[in-house]
Amino acid sequence: MPKSYADLLREARSLVPEVSPAEVQLLREQNPQVAIVDVREDSEWEQGHIPGAIHVGKSYIEQQIEAAIPDRERPVVLYCAGGIRSLFAGRTLQELGYTNVASMSGGFQAWKAQGLPWTAPVVLSHEQKLRYSRHLLIPEVGAEGQAKLLDSKVLLIGAGGLGSPAALYLAAAGVGTIGIVDFDVVDLTNLQRQVLHTTDRVGERKVDSARKTINALNPDVTVVAHEEMLTEANAGRIIEGYDVVIDGTDTFETRYAVNDAAVPLRIPVVHASVFRFEGQLTTFVPYEGPCYRCLYPTPPPPELAPGCSVAGVLGVVPGIMGLLQANEALKLLLGIGEPLVGRLLLFDALDGTFTELKLRRDPNCPVCSEAAVAARQASAPAAVASRANEPFVLGGLGSPGAPGVVALGGSAGSGSVAGGGA
Numbered sequence: 001m002p003k004s005y006a007d008l009l010r011e012a013r014s015l016v017p018e019v020s021p022a023e024v025q026l027l028r029e030q031n032p033q034v035a036i037v038d039v040r041e042d043s044e045w046e047q048g049h050i051p052g053a054i055h056v057g058k059s060y061i062e063q064q065i066e067a068a069i070p071d072r073e074r075p076v077v078l079y080c081a082g083g084i085r086s087l088f089a090g091r092t093l094q095e096l097g098y099t100n101v102a103s104m105s106g107g108f109q110a111w112k113a114q115g116l117p118w119t120a121p122v123v124l125s126h127e128q129k130l131r132y133s134r135h136l137l138i139p140e141v142g143a144e145g146q147a148k149l150l151d152s153k154v155l156l157i158g159a160g161g162l163g164s165p166a167a168l169y170l171a172a173a174g175v176g177t178i179g180i181v182d183f184d185v186v187d188l189t190n191l192q193r194q195v196l197h198t199t200d201r202v203g204e205r206k207v208d209s210a211r212k213t214i215n216a217l218n219p220d221v222t223v224v225a226h227e228e229m230l231t232e233a234n235a236g237r238i239i240e241g242y243d244v245v246i247d248g249t250d251t252f253e254t255r256y257a258v259n260d261a262a263v264p265l266r267i268p269v270v271h272a273s274v275f276r277f278e279g280q281l282t283t284f285v286p287y288e289g290p291c292y293r294c295l296y297p298t299p300p301p302p303e304l305a306p307g308c309s310v311a312g313v314l315g316v317v318p319g320i321m322g323l324l325q326a327n328e329a330l331k332l333l334l335g336i337g338e339p340l341v342g343r344l345l346l347f348d349a350l351d352g353t354f355t356e357l358k359l360r361r362d363p364n365c366p367v368c369s370e371a372a373v374a375a376r377q378a379s380a381p382a383a384v385a386s387r388a389n390e391p392f393v394l395g396g397l398g399s400p401g402a403p404g405v406v407a408l409g410g411s412a413g414s415g416s417v418a419g420g421g422a
């Protein structure tokens, strides 16, 4: 005898355990292993869902659930709008061999009615779905990650050799706000490596040239121009509100100013520098790894840190290092991968090799040590000044003698401080 809808529902109810929204909330908090699966249609999901839930529409559940939840022993709670579709989806999962499946009674309506937390995802436009389609295909990025990128703000210190490739790729990736600090104009000698700019813009302000290139590439991006020199006095004002800072400067004064402002604001700084055929890269995440002052308590004399205009640089080297900076920024923004915290990556273009050194925090750092934090909290100026007069010890980041540096093997660089960023 054929079964009626009522028979099927009764059967599903007898086989699939039901849990209340309050119980689901408790499970979420206590056991991160529990997978919450939303089986509603796309349009329902886009209007709001349980934070952290996985979306597998009931129409595709047989096709997609194994990819979404490969472990059939993993506890799964299914929900829909009212608690019926999820019961039937639960039966399907049981037939597919999932051993620990429950359905949330009352569905998302009951969840919301009980005041439990929910989130509405940013909905990408049709054009954005096309533009970012290769990101959307990556599970670690997806629509949620892309929305995060569109909502994030990255500040580039310098629209030069490092800033150019970083800006191009961050703009292409859909980082919604790109700030640029640069007070220079485009010069013919820049064009060998500063690929944001063009020959017909020689003499134009770099921030304007950068904005033109970025907006031509991706109109989703808002470019914020800071046409001023970043100093100790204005660094905090400029960098506040940004999620990540990309340091592409070639002066020690600016690096210190960026560092000393970023640490108290807890803003990560992705640092790189280049010298002829060599590049260096590390990511400073305040209080998680060393900061710039942990490595260089005081600036080296200028003759040990020649910029690109003095020492020269192979144009692709800042290109490569700038893209690695963009990569670090994207990882930080998306919360994926292992950022280069406490790790210095050295690139040798002639050998075609990357070498990694470990970097340590300086417990006496004038900016990020406990004492420095306490001093700031007591609203006394940090102890930076007290160390400013200490003699600089010869040796760059790559020198085994430099504070906080542990050589892991391989060439540690030329011994000169790679100084050029522009």
Ligand SMILES: [Zn+2]
Binding pocket: 290, 291, 292, 293, 294, 295, 362, 365, 366, 367, 368, 369
């Ligand atoms: Zn430090």
